[in-house]
Amino acid sequence: MRPAAVSAIFLVSLILSACVASSGPQDIPAGPPSQETTNSISRSSGPVPSADVGHTTVAVKVSRQQEALVTTEPAPEPQAFFPTERTDDIPIPAEKPVALLMPANPAVAAAPQTRMQIYSRHFRDAKPINFGGSSPRKLAVHGVDVSRWQGEIDWEKLQAQGANFVYLKATDGGDHLDPMFQKNWRRAREAGLKRGAYHFFYWCRTAGEQADWFIRNVPREAGALPPVIDVEWNGESSCKRRPSREHVLEKMKVFMDRLEKYYGQRPIIYTSPDFYRDNLTGEFADYPFWLRSVAAHPSKVYPGRKWLFWQYSGSGLSHGVEGRIDLNAFHGSEEEWHNWVASRSN
Template sequence: MRLSAVPALLVTCFALAGCASTSGPEELVAGVATQEKTGSVDLPAAPVPSVGVGKTSRIGAQQTPQRQAPPEQDIAWTGPMPEPQAFVRETTVGMPLPAERPVAMLMPDSPEAEPAPRRGRTQIYSRQFRDAKPINFGRVSPRSYAVHGVDVSRWQGDIDWAKLRTQGANFAYIKATDGGDHLDPMFKTNWRGAKEAGIKRGAYHFFYWCRTAGEQADWFIRNVPRDPDALPPVIDVEWNGESNCKAKLSRARVLDKMQVFMDKLERYYGQRPIIYTAPDFYEDNLSGELLDYPFWLRAVAQHPSKVYPGRKWLFWQYSGSGLSHGVAGKIDLNVFHGSEEQWHSWIGPRTTLAQN
């Protein structure tokens, strides 16, 4: 952080204030921009909204160091924030959670013939995407699945959502937040654009292991609207080895923090969150765990059945090098695990949203 232009008195004040900060180690590097890129998406050549970056996400979401949040009136664009809760320690809150009906997670051996779309259903567009680094996945390739989609963040820049939809983006997961005080600068634009184009949309949060789960859940809730037509929220859990937070917690601690975050979101949005993860983090922490949660799995070289043996899954991210009309540069590509009929059934009414 450059301080050459700051009066000495102000520097002294900041230094004293920093000693009392409780925001965690991420505050120490706030505002230092880097040229890091995600593990799956190359940075576009065109300019993107300016904000400091520092962490990496495999679902196309450049992570940033945590910084001091702006005043609430500037960020609480989705409505009033729930009353803050005092946390002595992170525990799973004992309130009953809404039950999620089963989702279509059985892996078909081959695609089935689809019935004609029913009246009133959203049109499903076939996959027109290309791939800069195509992979031969064998007998059950991504093309075997009926419903394709994308995930995006600020690094895709301005998106022509209407055109992207016709290329096969039947759903989109949009980067919303990470940590306890960073909002993706393109979230509101992408959130509105996807809806206007008729794309089923959901929001995801990149989990930061150096912040409390309660803080992060509150930050997500503050910034992501409670829309009954939205897809379930997603928690993206990976090791943050390329960020300033290099903590590697025990499996028990990881699961405890995830549970606190997911319980709070489920209570607020009325839908069970989806867990996105990558092979190394899964092997360390999630194999055999959280069997009653839907999973979104990254597997860009082999089918999920080989990378995550025995794990049922709902979404598969099969490429971080997709190419499509409507977006500049590369984009993450995904499929829903089921037929077109199962997709329409799954996106139908689930639960009544929780009340404030």
């Protein structure tokens, strides 16, 4: 064989080897799970199952230096991102960005107007509280909220125990997706529960980044419950900033406006007593609230505040879930629940 031919073959071999060794998106290691925790649920001491997130977009981990940045200016307008479709596991960009396809008031197809069965409450509580005459047991419709820390869930058993609705942890900050969200979102629907998604707000990221991240990962589906913004102080977070009340309200409004425009539903505000006292007393009167109050009725902890959901326990026990779970109740009768759910589908 002539030397020139040998050199050519050797060069082609080097190029092919480099291509094979190149890392594709599937080879990028996933970043560590978020250090955020929500509500009163402790992290499981056992292994947390991984989840097949199917066709969702892969989250790209940002640097710690970026996480630590805090802006005092209003959040910038989001840049359009491109959803992807997969063919043989190779992401193919869509023809147009979502921002160009999304109308100002998105139309969502109406869900079937059939009334769901209401399951009676049969939860137990590891730390029961005597609420006296204002016991949450008197409320007709109960539900739960869950995240990756509840692990694998038997949704049919959980529903039979009294979970008529569920809020699922979806995202926090601007780059963390709960690894169980996609599976929980699908399985809860298959079991017949009304379900929605919540975002844990991270005070070291801009509101625009966080809204875009939530929209990127949470489907816009007919019949889904309104999205939730979870705002609270968390001492375990790597973000130690506590913005001023004015800045808190500004960031929340940017985030909520963007979600309302995309999902066509006004977001629900979830909060805890200390955060509410510091920032939300007398604010957002035209927004629905989901209040954490595990030692007394919300009327005592949040005087004068109208509320939609009450999180009355962080130590619930139920068949279908290992360990403890948050318990919640809807503020109204069965008839009011059905009417409210129907209004979400119009």
